[in-house]
Amino acid sequence: MVEIDQNDIKILEILRKNSRTSYTSIARELKISEAAARKRIERLIKAGIIKRxxxxxxxxxxxxxxxMVKTAPQIPTPEISKKIVKISGVETVYETTGDYDILALVRGNNISAINKTIDEIRSLQGVLSTTSTIVLRVWF
Structure with missing residues (x-):
């Protein structure tokens, strides 16, 4: 397991806001050399902390x-998640705690496209029910 320090956390925050931030800019903000910034990022990638x-x-x-998806306990949640993430229109899948087992972020050009994606999710074996909500505004 790789140890993460405050500089690594700052690098992750910088890259999360803009993954195209240059090594030079990161180094300047952290007050380290460009080579040190590059090595830290490479280490975070190798460790699987930076996934993409x-x-x-x-x-x-x-x-x-x-x-939001409720699943049947007979089918493992990760198995269902792997199928959901492959559906066209699904951007991201999270496994969660609480009333719902899975949360999927979906994109479409219109309501019909969103409905098609939701119908595909509902058709998967092990999906008991879904609850959906439309996103009105996104803040970055």
């Missing part, structure tokens, strides 16, 4: 929804 570099985007006519 990606973008967040928002299109004008795009609709986002949060779909």
């Amino acid at each position: 570099f990606t973008i967040d985007y928002e299109l004008d006519n795009e609709i986002r929804a949060i779909v």
Whole structure:
């Protein structure tokens, strides 16, 4: 297991806000050398702490929804999550505690596309029910 210090936490925060931030900018903000920033990031990648570099985007006519899923105890939640994440329109899947076992973030060009994705989720073996809510605004 890799030990994480305050500089590593700051690097993760910087990259979470903008994964394209340069090594030079990160080094300047942390008051370390560029080589040290590069090595820290490489170590975080090797350790599996940084899993991927990606973008967040928002299109004008795009609709986002949060779909909360209750599952049957006979089928392991990770098995259902792996199927949900492969469905077109599903952006991210979280396994959660509480009333719902899985939370999926869904994107679509219109309500029809969102409904199609939700119907696919509902059709999976082990999905007992879903509750959905439309996202009105996203803040980064």
